[in-house]
Amino acid sequence: MREILLDIYKKLLDIYGFQNWWPTHENTDKLAEICIGTVLTQNTPWKNVEKALDNLISENVLNFESLSKIDEDRLKVLIKPAGFYNQKAKTIIELSKLFISKKTYEIEREDLLKIKGIGKETADSILLYGLDKPYFVVDRYTKRFFYRLGIIENENISYDELQKFIMEKIEKDVSLYKEFHALIVVHCKDVCKSIPLCEKCVFYNQCFNLP
DNA sequence: AGCCAGGCCAAGC
DNA sequence: GCTTGGCATGGC
Numbered sequence: 001m002r003e004i005l006l007d008i009y010k011k012l013l014d015i016y017g018f019q020n021w022w023p024t025h026e027n028t029d030k031l032a033e034i035c036i037g038t039v040l041t042q043n044t045p046w047k048n049v050e051k052a053l054d055n056l057i058s059e060n061v062l063n064f065e066s067l068s069k070i071d072e073d074r075l076k077v078l079i080k081p082a083g084f085y086n087q088k089a090k091t092i093i094e095l096s097k098l099f100i101s102k103k104t105y106e107i108e109r110e111d112l113l114k115i116k117g118i119g120k121e122t123a124d125s126i127l128l129y130g131l132d133k134p135y136f137v138v139d140r141y142t143k144r145f146f147y148r149l150g151i152i153e154n155e156n157i158s159y160d161e162l163q164k165f166i167m168e169k170i171e172k173d174v175s176l177y178k179e180f181h182a183l184i185v186v187h188c189k190d191v192c193k194s195i196p197l198c199e200k201c202v203f204y205n206q207c208f209n210l211p
Numbered sequence: 212a213g214c215c216a217g218g219c220c221a222a223g224c
Numbered sequence: 225g226c227t228t229g230g231c232a233t234g235g236c
Binding site for chain 2: 039041
Binding site: 045 | 231233234235
């Protein structure tokens with residue numbers, strides 16, 4: 001299974017090229033931008049997230065120091081384009097407080113999961129892309145893609161189960177985990193959508209569960 | 212013009 | 225434990 005998964009990875013890399021995630025702007029606090037971005041993108045298109053991030057950048061508050069003290073209503077207005085702004089504003093403030101109160105290298109998965117509004121995928125995205133820890137990020141796309149390829153038999157597999165499955169098969173390599181997840185997202189956004197564009201897909205001949 | 216997006220939580224079985 | 229409804233915006 002390790003070989004199968006790595007073959008898929010290589011094929012994705014070959015088609016789409018190195019993604020070098022997490023995407024950030026020039027001259028920003030990278031860690032803050034990554035962490036806030038993971039919250040903003042929850043069930044939200046990246047285009048909308050960009051608008052919110054642009055607002056935070058132009059107001060000069062895309063850093064934990066500012067966001068830990070920002071007025072909640074002001075933050076809501078700034079992140080409004082990303083939707084769910086009532087809950088996301090609270091989550092962002094709490095997350096920023098965590099980063100202010102603890103050394104970055106001391107922050108663990110359970111610290112993140114304690115914050116309301118941060119679930120497993122968001123926590124693992126922060127750990128992997130922000131803190132360079134080897135947690136494979138599972139999302140809706142990962143389940144869909146692996147299900148269609150016949151890697152897993154049930155698209156409704158639990159987060160923990162799929163993450164465990166992958167992390168048991170593939171060595172815990174931060175760069176590999178970062179890039180693999182990024183490539184899955186890119187592929188699923190463009191091609192392996194809910195209504196897939198199979199004629200554009202290089203995995204067509206090895207795809208078992210077409211919708 | 213509806214449907215959906217790089218989820219999460221609380222409430223109800 | 226698993227399922228469901230609510231949360232909000234903007235692009236296609």
